[in-house]
Amino acid sequence: MATLNKQAQKKIWAFLALGTFVGLLLLPLFLSLPAGASGGAPAPAASTAPPVAQPADAKPVEKSRDIWYKTEGPVVGAPAPKTTDGPKDYPRYNFESRVLLWVANQQHLYYGSFVLAVPIFCMVIEYLGIITKDKALARKYDQLAYDFIKISLTAYSLTAILGGILVFTYLTLYPTFFGYLASIFRPVMHTYALLFVAESGTLYIYYYGWDRMREGFLKWVHVSMSVVLNMIGTVLMMLANSWIAFMQSPAGVDDQGRYLGNIWHVIHTTLWNPINVHRIIGNMAFGGGVVAAYAAYRFLTAKTDEERAHYDWMGYVAMFIGVCFLIPLPFAGYWLMREVYAYRQQMGITLMGGLLAWLFIIQAVMIGSLFLTTNYYLWQGLERMRGAERYQKYIKYMVFVLITCFIVWLTPHTMVMTPGELKAMGGQQHPVLGNYGVMSAKNGAINTIITTTVLSFIMYQRGNKVPTVKWAPMGNAFLFGMFTVAYINIIGLAIYGYYIPANVRVGLSVPQVATTLSCLFIGVLLNSIMLKGAKELGPTAWGQVSVRSQYALIMLATAFTWMMGLMGYIRSSVRLFWHVNEIMRDNSPWAFTHTIGFAANMISFNVLFFWITILFVFWLGSLGIKKAPVAASVGQKVPVPAGSH
Amino acid sequence: MFNAKRMGFITAAIIAGAIAAVLAILPDSGATQLMRNALAIGWPGGLVIVTLMLYFQFGRAKDPNRGQLVFRSIIGLLGYAMFFIAIANYATNFNDESFGAPGEPRFLPVSLVMITVSCFTMAMYFKGLRVLLQLGGFMFFVSSCLAGFGNWLPQVKADPPPAEAEGGQNVKEMSVQDRADMGEKIIFGAVGASNTQGAIGKGQCPLCHGFQKGFLSERAPNLFGVPKRALEQMKDVKYSQKDASKRDTAQKEACPGCGTASTAVEYIAESHACPNCYVVAGFGVKGTNDKESPMPVIHKSPIGLSIDEMIAVDTWLFAREGEEPPSPEDIENAYKKFIPEADRPKPAGAPGAGPAGPVPGAPVVTGDEPVNEIFTKALCFACHNIPGIPGAVGAVGPKLVERTNAPGRIKDPAYKGKATSVREYIMESIITPSAYVVKPYPDNIMPKDFGKKLNAAALNKIIDYLAQLEEGKEPPKIK
């Protein structure tokens, strides 16, 4: 009884501690709420007060209409300043200010995304560790989560430093523009700063409390702390997103850029939510890439078999998470694009059919190569397993399918050509190859690529296992049937698209994607169930994998980073010569849009700068580690996270 | 035969020789320049390595690893030299787009390849840093491929439109050539850019229009030969040159009483001022059966060309086909015919001439007219059945008896909007038609830009009216 009471007491204390903790965390938010209100409210109050006090010189409150929401509101802010090229609005060094800002922004963003994504992994993996019954496995998960957060801790301080540099760059190089943004977002910026403090506090307690809170109920408190941490992180990101969304699709101001007193309108512009969703998913894919690169680095420098096994496993898990989030990313992108079109059709055309369209070609190349690399990694992974030789013979066919689809996927729709070339080819489109350049063929190709990747993954899952469940032959037959018909369906729909009018054709992409997703979910799920209690032909020998596979991880990570830089550039440069679209014009000498080549060079520079610094961080981290993290013996039952999905 | 001493001498001679060659002996060329720049940036670090090498050679006479240490220093020096040549290349070619900076950004990926090679070479000799160097090298390689690809694609640089208030020359006093050049610049961003696909200027015309024979022009007619073709288009029955009111387009006239065009230049002016007046077959907004044009009104925001600018554009359209362009006065008169006084963009620099007009997006409705006129002008009648509005018997969209409909729809589980009242529901349906789509009507048929086209007064009138309509009851009287 006494012990039970003690237990109960402990629980109550734990609850109380958690409650206080959450309350303290939310305190800044509550404090900032009146701050937010006082940021927006007093100004209209001030302008309405005089008429009451002195009706003699009553001036009617000037009202104006929101450019997006079309609501009327009192004019609170000053109109967007009209800048002129000169040291007042655009002070500068003997260098393009925009490029400096570009670097500062991108570096902050890379580190920011990384430190926002990693705690989300941590949360999931730590949770997995708690619910796993296998003790050894649970410890392994826990250690992995701890490893993750340890990497992000150094990156966290770098993020803060880079954020400071970014703000200083803005203040010194674009003072007028930043002043205008700050005048509108004043309460948001303060909330942001306070939340940042809360985020730091939680992160440090979370990290340093790991050992203290390792058992029993305290462990649950620890996990819930990671939930709080991620909530704060997400809100932070959303607030920062509201600034860029405002620049792209302003709302809450009138057509002269005068703030109308409704802070929610300014935050909640039409592109805000699509950008939020796209960024969260993108961050996760990116974070997976960076952690995978870390694991690859540690794998390659590992001295013992245990270390190699651990980091091989870690790289696999991180890659798996990254690719899981890579798959929904295009859908989020599609939503964002649709909203851009709905906001301003011209902006959409500039993106997809105009000035920036070639950048999407680069993106297509990258998406294709990301999937190829993923497949390559999975095939390399088969080497870890005895019994996986059975599947080696299929690889060559898959390579063929993937390469064919990759080429179709890359065929450009129209090429920029000289009139002479145009004549020689007899039109914008090539008589034969032109047929592969249309959307119908490309949708078929990319869906085939993804479906093949799913197939690779299923093959990988089965690597060293033979299903023993009674209905295995039926399951196998069903998997075979499903994939066969899925391929036929995807390719059939692509061909069908050539014979029907455009307005019906555009709809075909939806069933195609649904087919791919069906294969993904049904296939992987069915396979996982089938493999429950399967007979193992041999252990998965973590760590016994080729060096090339680790380079595939590095390739994935670099490509993720590059793609992020590219897409960010596209999103940002579509404003063309506006600081705030259609409200505040960029009158600096750098209002022009750079060539694709210049942008590609800048992106490369940013990517390499990021990786050089983060390799340095990794190297620093490896200095502090003397021992291998957990001596999980090779050949012991190893967790395969995919099976649990 | 080769003792350490002799090797040392040879090495020293080679290094000294190389430096001397770069500084003085080699003929002046791009490569020499590059190496000189590299030396200028990287000499301190090079000096450190050389010092180290000398220290290993002479300061550690008894170290058994001496030979290896010296050898590594030499390799390090080589890698270092390569690295700095790459950096010099980067620095010289970084930017050819800013003022007074010569260079060729297309060479930049070469730097990345050089660093890749340097990294992998170093990795062979420096065991401790091997993995880091190899990983770094690989990343440089991947990035160089991507950057190279980006540089291989056609390069287009887009200049911003000239800032308003340029206060430049009077367009009417320019020579024909200068005027045409100004027009080309407005359309394509630069003089002589009209042959480059993708070039685009302030007018943003090439976003949709092709201008050369054979150029892609899917969204709008190719404007090659338009001065001649205009004469034929005006004879089109749909154009209805005799009587503008017989047109079946969304907007029949540019302004009440403006009439139709009689010359090519007037036709072009009308197209700019009133894209909806006549839509070339196949280029209308999807679903409107060529009644409505996707083209924005050119003298209003967001494009907002002034009449002077449009004079220049039209001059170019004629001049580039070898035709005698009409005089600026003729063109100006053509625009004055189709743009009423109040609507004309103010001359550049005049007070109040901002980049945006009073209401962006060209409202067709002022909000002062009676509600039935609003319904007609905004074209609601074409698709919807609206009791009490003559002619509003459309069946493309649902019947608008909102007092009956709205409450039920808000309660529909499929309803995803935010409205809580009938009025809010109507407002939402007009501004964001996709918030709730009545079955079985398809989504995306109703235009989404009514929020831009209609001002608050007009919206209020519409909402007032629709909110009173009930199924089976008499519609209210129109005031």
Place this chain on the structure above:
Amino acid sequence: MADQGSQISTGTKIAFTIGSLILATVYFTALDYALMEMQGLDFFYLLRK
């Protein structure tokens, strides 16, 4: 290989495979049809023409 599958006759295996193919065909056709319908489009456009 001594997996369970070998205990089942080839005929049954073929039957399973054919059954799966039919099932998958039905499923994907229904999926195509439903998703096209959802967008207000006609999946069997070509057939009806």
